[in-house]
Amino acid sequence: xxxxxxxxxxxxxIDETADLARYLKTRIDGRFIAREAYHVTxxxxxxxxxxxxxxxxxxxxxxxDRVSPTLSPGGLGVFGKPKDCTLYLELQKxxxxxxxxxxxxxxxxxxxxxxxxxxxxxxxxxxxxxxVPDGNLAGIPFPNACRADRVxxxxxxxxxxxxxxxxxxxxxLG
Numbered sequence: 001x002x003x004x005x006x007x008x009x010x011x012x013x014i015d016e017t018a019d020l021a022r023y024l025k026t027r028i029d030g031r032f033i034a035r036e037a038y039h040v041t042x043x044x045x046x047x048x049x050x051x052x053x054x055x056x057x058x059x060x061x062x063x064x065d066r067v068s069p070t071l072s073p074g075g076l077g078v079f080g081k082p083k084d085c086t087l088y089l090e091l092q093k094x095x096x097x098x099x100x101x102x103x104x105x106x107x108x109x110x111x112x113x114x115x116x117x118x119x120x121x122x123x124x125x126x127x128x129x130x131x132v133p134d135g136n137l138a139g140i141p142f143p144n145a146c147r148a149d150r151v152x153x154x155x156x157x158x159x160x161x162x163x164x165x166x167x168x169x170x171x172x173l174g
Contacts, residue, residue, distance in 0.1 A: 001047065001049075001155055002047055002048075002157070003047075003048045003156065003168070004041055004042075004045055004153075004156060005042045005043045005045065005056060005060065005152070005153050005154070006040055006151070006152055007039065007040040007069070007151055007152075008150045008151070008152045008167075009038060009071060009148065010146050010147070010148070012146060013143050014035055014038050015035075016142075016143030016144060017035070017038055017124055017126075017143050018035040019143075020089065020140065020141055020142060021035070024087070024126065024140075025127075027133065027137060028127065028130055028132055029131040030087060030127035030128065030129050031128045031129045031130075031162070033125050033127060033128070033162070034162075036165075037164075038125075039124065039154070040071065040091065040122055040123065040124060040148070042101045042120070043101070043104055044115060044116040045114065045116075046114070046115075048113070052112075052113045056108065056111075057153060057168075058107075058111060059104060059107035059108045059110075059111055059113065060107075060151055060153060060171050061171060062103075063107055063151075064151055064171035064172065064173055065173075065174070066099070066103060067100050067103075067174060068174025069096040069099075069100050070092075070096065070097065070145055070147055070148070071091055071094075071097070071122075071143075071145060071147075071148050072094060073089055073090070073142040074090045074092040075142075078130070082131075083132075084129060084130075084131065085129075085130050085132060086125060086127070087125075087127040087130040087132060088123040088124060088125050088126055089142075089143070091123055094122075097122055097148070098120070100151070100173070101120045101122075102120075105117075148173055149172060150170055150173060151173055152167045152168075152169070152170040152171075153167070153168045153169040154166065154167055154168065155167075
């Protein structure tokens with residue numbers, strides 16, 4: 001089962017991120033992500049078996065009470081070339097957010113749960129196959145900073161329309 005662990009942002013943050021996406025959609029061509037799919041990936045596990053899923057739940061339990069990180073927008077970013085990229089809302093590297101990610105990854109490692117070990121870049125994906133124009137995008141309505149309150153182990157199913165995510169396990173933070 002394809003899985004990942006992520007922060008599920010509070011509803012107000014999702015609403016404001018959806019407002020940002022609507023604004024960008026009038027200026028940028030691309031396949032914009034549904035608001036239901038907004039998340040901040042902490043660890044991508046990939047295909048996990050039942051033992052690894054249970055161990056991932058234990059890892060979440062081990063770190064969930066430690067911190068309640070702040071999600072603070074830091075700007076827009078892209079993966080890939082500006083004419084065909086993934087557009088994202090970058091989040092500032094709040095110390096408690098970094099602590100949560102590091103602690104979670106250490107707990108996963110100690111339980112022999114494999115995950116993608118790429119460096120953590122906190123972000124929310126906004127669009128894929130985006131064509132970002134040259135120049136400045138003035139007046140961008142970035143979301144307000146907020147406290148993250150929930151971490152979730154998600155199941156990810158890839159379809160021709162894009163990925164769909166279903167929660168398998170969740171815990172409150174802080």
